[in-house]
Amino acid sequence: xxxxxxxxxxxxxxxxxxxxxxxxxxxxxxxxxxxxxxxxxxxxxxxxxxxxxxxxxxxxxxxxxxxxxxxxxxxxxxxxxxxxxxxxxxxxxxxxxxxxxxxxxxxxxxxxxxxxxxxxxxxxxxxxxxxxxxxxxxxxxxxxxxxxxxxxxxxxxxxxxxxxxxxxxxxxxxxxxxxxxxxxxxxxxxxxxxxxxxxxxxxxxxxxxxxxxxxxxxxxxxxxxxxxxxxxxxxxxxxxxxxxxxxxxxxx
Numbered sequence: 001x002x003x004x005x006x007x008x009x010x011x012x013x014x015x016x017x018x019x020x021x022x023x024x025x026x027x028x029x030x031x032x033x034x035x036x037x038x039x040x041x042x043x044x045x046x047x048x049x050x051x052x053x054x055x056x057x058x059x060x061x062x063x064x065x066x067x068x069x070x071x072x073x074x075x076x077x078x079x080x081x082x083x084x085x086x087x088x089x090x091x092x093x094x095x096x097x098x099x100x101x102x103x104x105x106x107x108x109x110x111x112x113x114x115x116x117x118x119x120x121x122x123x124x125x126x127x128x129x130x131x132x133x134x135x136x137x138x139x140x141x142x143x144x145x146x147x148x149x150x151x152x153x154x155x156x157x158x159x160x161x162x163x164x165x166x167x168x169x170x171x172x173x174x175x176x177x178x179x180x181x182x183x184x185x186x187x188x189x190x191x192x193x194x195x196x197x198x199x200x201x202x203x204x205x206x207x208x209x210x211x212x213x214x215x216x217x218x219x220x221x222x223x224x225x226x227x228x229x230x231x232x233x234x235x236x237x238x239x240x241x242x243x244x245x246x247x248x249x250x251x252x
Contacts, residue, residue: 004048008035014060016085017067028085030070032060038072040086051089052080058098063107071105073098079105079142083112092142096121096134109159111167113141116155135172137192148192151175153184154207162212163232166190171214171233173204186216188233200236201228215239 016028027044036056039048056075063069072080077098080091096119098104108114115138122130135155136145148170149155155172158165169190176184186201187193205217205225214230227239 004045006031006033006035006039007037008033010034012060014062014070016062016070026085030060030086032057032072036075042086051086055080061103061105063112065107065109066112069107069112073104081141090141094119094142095136095145095147097123099133102133103154106154106156108157108167111139114139114157114167115142116157116170117142117145118152118155121150133175137170146192148172148189149174149187151177156207158188158214158233160209160212161214161231161233165233168192169233171200171207173207176203200234 010031011034012032014030016030018026026042029041029045031039033039036058037053038051038057038060040051041048051072055078057072058075059073061071061073063071068083068085070082070086074080077094078091079094080089082089094104095117099118099120102118104118106116106118117136117138119134119136121132121134122128125131132150133152134147135149135152137148138145149172151174153173153175155170158169158171159167169188170192171186171188174185174187183202184204185199186204186207187197187199189196189198201216201218203219205219207214207216212231214233216228216236218226218228220226228236229239230236
C-alpha cells in the first residue's frame with residue numbers, strides 16, 4: 001500500500017456527504033494545504049488527485065444545502081467549482097475582490113444556481129473612505145452578477161423556515177458606519193433592492209437561522225440586548241434575553 005504525502009501541511013479539509021438517494025460507495029474528501037494546493041480523494045484518502053495544479057487556492061466552501069456542490073476560492077479573484085462531487089470543474093470570476101477572512105459565498109436553500117457574493121470595492125488603499133463592502137447576486141452559477149447593496153456585513157437568501165418565502169427574497173445586515181448614520185440595520189427585498197427595500201430592525205448585532213426560525217439580536221438605548229424571532233423573514237416578534245445580560249460596547 002502506497003502512502004501519499006502532501007507537499008505542505010493540511011490547512012483545511014471537507015467531507016462531501018452523500019445525498020440520501022445515493023447508493024454508491026463514493027467517499028469524497030477535499031484537502032487544502034498551506035501551499036495553496038487542493039487535492040481530492042474519492043476513496044477515503046487511499047488515492048489523491050490534485051485539482052488545477054496551475055491554480056493557487058485560499059479556501060474551500062461547501063454548499064450546505066447541496067453537498068455535491070463545492071467551491072474553491074482562488075487568489076486571483078477566481079472561484080473554481082464542481083456540481084458533481086469533484087468529477088468535473090468549472091470556474092467564474094468574482095465580481096469584486098474578496099475580503100480576507102470574510103466568508104464570500106452564500107447559497108440558496110432550494111436553487112443551487114443562486115449565489116450571493118460579498119466582496120470589496122475602492123479598497124486599493126485600505127485607509128480610503130471609499131473602501132466598502134459590496135454584495136452581488138447571481139442566478140446563473142456566477143456567469144452574470146448584479147450589485148444589490150453596499151456597506152453590508154452579510155446577505156443571505158431566506159428558506160427552510162416555517163413559512164415559505166419568495167425564492168428571490170434576500171435579507172442583508174447593513175454595517176454601522178457613516179454611510180448608514182452609524183446605525184446597523186436588517187433590510188429585506190424581493191427584487192434585489194430595486195423597488196422593494198424595507199427596513200425590519202435597527203441596531204442589529206447579528207442574524208442566525210435556528211431550525212426553521214430566524215433569530216436576530218439588537219441593542220437598545222441602554223445597551224440592553226433584545227432578541228427578535230421570525231418564521232418567514234418578513235415579520236418579527238420580540239423575545240427577551242435574561243434581564244442581567246447587557247451589551248458591552250468595548251467588546252463588540
